[in-house]
Amino acid sequence: MNSTSHFVPDRLQSPLARRLKSWETLLLGVAVAIFIANSFASPYFLNAWNLSDATFNFTEKAMIAFAMALLIISGEIDLSVASIIALASTAMGAAVQLGVGTPGLVAIGLGVGLAAGAFNGFLVTRLGLPSIVVTIGTMSLFRGIAFIVLGDQAYRGYPESFAYFGQGYVWWVLSFELVLFAVLAVIYGIVLHKTNFGRAIYAIGNNPTGAVFSGIRVQRVKFTLFLLTGLMSGIAAICLTSRLGSTRPSIAVGWELEVVTMVVLGGVSILGGSGSIPGVVIAAFVMGLVTFGLGLLNVPGIVMSIFIGAMLIAVIALPRLWTMWRRH
Amino acid sequence: MTEPAPILALDGITKTFPGVKALSDVSLSLFPGQVTALVGENGAGKSTVVKILTGIYQPTEGRILVDGAETRFPTAQAAADAGITAIHQETVLFDELSVAENIFLGHAPRGRFGLIDWPELMRKARALLDEIGAEIDPSHKLKDLGIANKHLVAIARALSIDARVVIMDEPTAALSHKEIQELYALVEQLKAQGKAILFISHKFDEIFRIADNFTVFRDGQFVGEGKIADVTNDTLVKMMVGRDVSHVFPDRTPVFGDTVLEVSGYDHPTEFADIAFSLKKGEILGFYGLVGAGRSELMQALFGITRPTRGEIRIDGQTTLIHSPADAVAAGIVYVPEDRGKQGAITALPIFQNVTLPSISRTSRRGFLRLAEEFKLAREYTERLDLRAASLDTNVENLSGGNQQKVVIAKWLATRPKVIILDEPTKGIDIGSKAAVHEFMAELAAEGLAVIMVSSEIPEVLGMSDRILVMREGRIVAEVSGDDRTPETLVRHAAGISEG
Numbered sequence: 001m002n003s004t005s006h007f008v009p010d011r012l013q014s015p016l017a018r019r020l021k022s023w024e025t026l027l028l029g030v031a032v033a034i035f036i037a038n039s040f041a042s043p044y045f046l047n048a049w050n051l052s053d054a055t056f057n058f059t060e061k062a063m064i065a066f067a068m069a070l071l072i073i074s075g076e077i078d079l080s081v082a083s084i085i086a087l088a089s090t091a092m093g094a095a096v097q098l099g100v101g102t103p104g105l106v107a108i109g110l111g112v113g114l115a116a117g118a119f120n121g122f123l124v125t126r127l128g129l130p131s132i133v134v135t136i137g138t139m140s141l142f143r144g145i146a147f148i149v150l151g152d153q154a155y156r157g158y159p160e161s162f163a164y165f166g167q168g169y170v171w172w173v174l175s176f177e178l179v180l181f182a183v184l185a186v187i188y189g190i191v192l193h194k195t196n197f198g199r200a201i202y203a204i205g206n207n208p209t210g211a212v213f214s215g216i217r218v219q220r221v222k223f224t225l226f227l228l229t230g231l232m233s234g235i236a237a238i239c240l241t242s243r244l245g246s247t248r249p250s251i252a253v254g255w256e257l258e259v260v261t262m263v264v265l266g267g268v269s270i271l272g273g274s275g276s277i278p279g280v281v282i283a284a285f286v287m288g289l290v291t292f293g294l295g296l297l298n299v300p301g302i303v304m305s306i307f308i309g310a311m312l313i314a315v316i317a318l319p320r321l322w323t324m325w326r327r328h
Numbered sequence: 329m330t331e332p333a334p335i336l337a338l339d340g341i342t343k344t345f346p347g348v349k350a351l352s353d354v355s356l357s358l359f360p361g362q363v364t365a366l367v368g369e370n371g372a373g374k375s376t377v378v379k380i381l382t383g384i385y386q387p388t389e390g391r392i393l394v395d396g397a398e399t400r401f402p403t404a405q406a407a408a409d410a411g412i413t414a415i416h417q418e419t420v421l422f423d424e425l426s427v428a429e430n431i432f433l434g435h436a437p438r439g440r441f442g443l444i445d446w447p448e449l450m451r452k453a454r455a456l457l458d459e460i461g462a463e464i465d466p467s468h469k470l471k472d473l474g475i476a477n478k479h480l481v482a483i484a485r486a487l488s489i490d491a492r493v494v495i496m497d498e499p500t501a502a503l504s505h506k507e508i509q510e511l512y513a514l515v516e517q518l519k520a521q522g523k524a525i526l527f528i529s530h531k532f533d534e535i536f537r538i539a540d541n542f543t544v545f546r547d548g549q550f551v552g553e554g555k556i557a558d559v560t561n562d563t564l565v566k567m568m569v570g571r572d573v574s575h576v577f578p579d580r581t582p583v584f585g586d587t588v589l590e591v592s593g594y595d596h597p598t599e600f601a602d603i604a605f606s607l608k609k610g611e612i613l614g615f616y617g618l619v620g621a622g623r624s625e626l627m628q629a630l631f632g633i634t635r636p637t638r639g640e641i642r643i644d645g646q647t648t649l650i651h652s653p654a655d656a657v658a659a660g661i662v663y664v665p666e667d668r669g670k671q672g673a674i675t676a677l678p679i680f681q682n683v684t685l686p687s688i689s690r691t692s693r694r695g696f697l698r699l700a701e702e703f704k705l706a707r708e709y710t711e712r713l714d715l716r717a718a719s720l721d722t723n724v725e726n727l728s729g730g731n732q733q734k735v736v737i738a739k740w741l742a743t744r745p746k747v748i749i750l751d752e753p754t755k756g757i758d759i760g761s762k763a764a765v766h767e768f769m770a771e772l773a774a775e776g777l778a779v780i781m782v783s784s785e786i787p788e789v790l791g792m793s794d795r796i797l798v799m800r801e802g803r804i805v806a807e808v809s810g811d812d813r814t815p816e817t818l819v820r821h822a823a824g825i826s827e828g
Binding site for chain 2: 010011012013196198199200202206207209210213215274
């Protein structure tokens with residue numbers, strides 16, 4: 001470099017070039033490959049209505065995954081999301097028995113989600129407890145409440161207008177859930193990548209001490225993220241309950257791991273500090289396509305979860321193997 | 329009486345690190361049954377010597393002699409095998425293991441099948457603890473002990489290898505008065521056993537109490553050695569700091585404005601007490617003291633990281649409550665911490681994002697980022713500091729220490745503060761960047777910014793400050809200005825030595 005003048009350019013690499021080399025691009029390739037493989041594997045795959053049905057495999061989980069992505073980037077995690085669905089759904093079911101109408105049910109679903117998120121957030125940010133422990137605890141707690149209330153019973157009798165959230169179509173094959181998924185994807189993408197709040201999330205995830213020393217209100221940001229994750233679980237609870245038309249205490253069991261899988265598959269570092277919403281969106285499609293494709297081939301559920309598990313380990317191991325290989 | 333031959337000697341040792349000469353042609357001799365005090369300021373090269381003696385660093389040049397025969401310590405184990413052991417302040421111990429296991433970790437007595445011989449382990453541990461007069465049950469877990477007893481365990485660990493040379497690096501820093509007396513007794517006992525002791529301390533009273541010989545280092549160079557009985561406090565202090573300190577620092581004609589910061593009655597339960605001072609616009613206020621005097625802790629309280637139990641901060645005459653760094657930044661107080669990598673910067677993020685992080689509300693609109701504005705602000709301040717980097721999009725972790733420090737300073741200047749606190753601003757950065765930071769500080773003060781500089785480097789404190797507050801054990805013990813500003817005064821106040 002010239003020693004007399006040392007102009008420092010803004011960037012060396014254009015954002016586009018960086019994007020082309022990114023994890024998201026690789027993942028998109030995987031999604032396309034699975035899509036093509038599926039269309040060869042089953043004659044029923046390339047059908048607009050079948051594809052539309054396939055999106056229900058991931059839309060509800062992906063809604064939670066957006067908030068979870070922000071939370072994991074900030075260095076925390078919420079494993080109670082599926083139990084929040086059970087709690088919110090149980091609360092809505094109980095309200096139905098009291099004759100509460102659709103607007104009231106929606107308010108209850110959202111309210112329970114927010115309250116559960118606030119509870120998690122309080123324990124983590126105010127009492128300074130590790131989020132993984134807190135939310136393993138509330139995972140049992142929230143679902144436990146649903147089991148106590150319902151036992152082996154189920155709540156039914158949801159009003160007809162309530163069915164729209166999980167079964168309605170906005171236009172042709174575009175379901176309400178798919179549209180909501182798309183809208184939320186855009187909102188979360190903007191929040192994480194285009195706002196001060198998103199910048200603070202990355203700063204906290206990369207170096208929480210440094211973030212405090214930079215004047216960021218770290219605990220406030222983290223509390224907001226727990227609140228958001230609770231809210232998204234409430235929204236997912238409304239959609240899922242509406243789609244199923246009933247509430248059992250075992251609703252959405254095991255979803256927390258699928259949500260975390262989706263987030264990590266999307267390129268979010270489980271250690272915090274990096275990841276993107278486009279990555280999570282593509283990961284949602286990949287997981288949806290895989291489960292749907294395997295379903296069309298009549299692969300049993302347990303094999304499907306083996307496949308998803310293997311895929312998760314593979315995608316986490318691949319980048320590491322790649323860098324090890326490049327170093328030699 | 330003829331001088332005995334040294335057990336261990338360093339001869340013409342030089343140690344260079346990339347870009348830095350930590351030690352330059354130094355010598356040191358340790359005699360059986362004698363205590364040698366190694367004296368020098370922070371950064372004089374004392375800890376580098378300890379690391380060379382214990383096999384952690386290899387000297388670039390020079391010889392290590394054991395009983396007059398040249399030898400090398402390629403590993404820590406080799407030094408231990410030669411009978412050299414060190415008691416550090418921060419000896420690594422394991423909370424969940426028993427006292428006996430801690431003492432003999434790595435060289436526990438073995439029985440059949442190579443399994444640990446527990447009865448023998450306990451017996452040997454108890455014997456060692458008895459020997460140093462420690463009343464500790466060797467079967468207790470370490471975490472159940474107090475800090476002083478942990479220290480005794482560290483000492484027992486050091487003596488568990490049959491040592492001929494014992495290095496004590498600031499051994500009394502964590503001890504109470506009574507425990508220090510016990511340590512002195514232990515040192516006497518080790519002397520009587522014919523062991524050679526290297527004693528490193530900042531406290532002159534204990535050096536004169538316990539040492540037989542002294543060796544002085546300054547800036548990595550050997551300054552002198554001799555018998556403690558032949559010197560006074562003053563001679564030692566002069567040897568430690570004696571040098572021309574003014575020539576490399578920028579010439580300033582300070583112009584003071586109104587008082588901007590007033591602190592009164594500031595107390596913290598453990599770190600500092602009864603702090604009061606004020607600061608004017610355009611003033612550079614130096615804080616000098618030994619490591620552990622409570623300076624950084626005070627600054628972090630002013631910045632809202634820790635909370636004082638009581639006290640008042642007034643900014644521009646207004647009482648201001650500071651409960652978090654965000655409050656401090658809003659009130660115009662910013663802090664450039666000593667630990668750049670952990671506290672100062674988010675090193676995994678690019679330069680421009682680091683610079684704009686605390687001022688993001690200014691570069692953004694209604695909470696939405698505006699990258700063009702961010703680059704503009706980052707460019708403005710990094711250019712003022714003459715930052716060298718491949719691009720503003722480069723991650724901070726890829727920069728040199730000096731340039732990382734420039735990023736941290738730029739980030740705080742971009743908030744347009746009233747008071748900037750710099751904690752060891754030039755620690756670990758190269759000479760060129762050091763001069764740049766000094767010049768920049770002078771420039772900032774000339775523009776009317778109030779500057780607080782915490783530094784353990786005497787030349788820096790003297791060369792940059794208009795006024796110097798000396799802290800010792802959490803209190804401000806002296807204000808030094810005008811003709812009193814000599815290295816000797818600072819060292820005396822910081823170490824608590826009386827006049828003469």
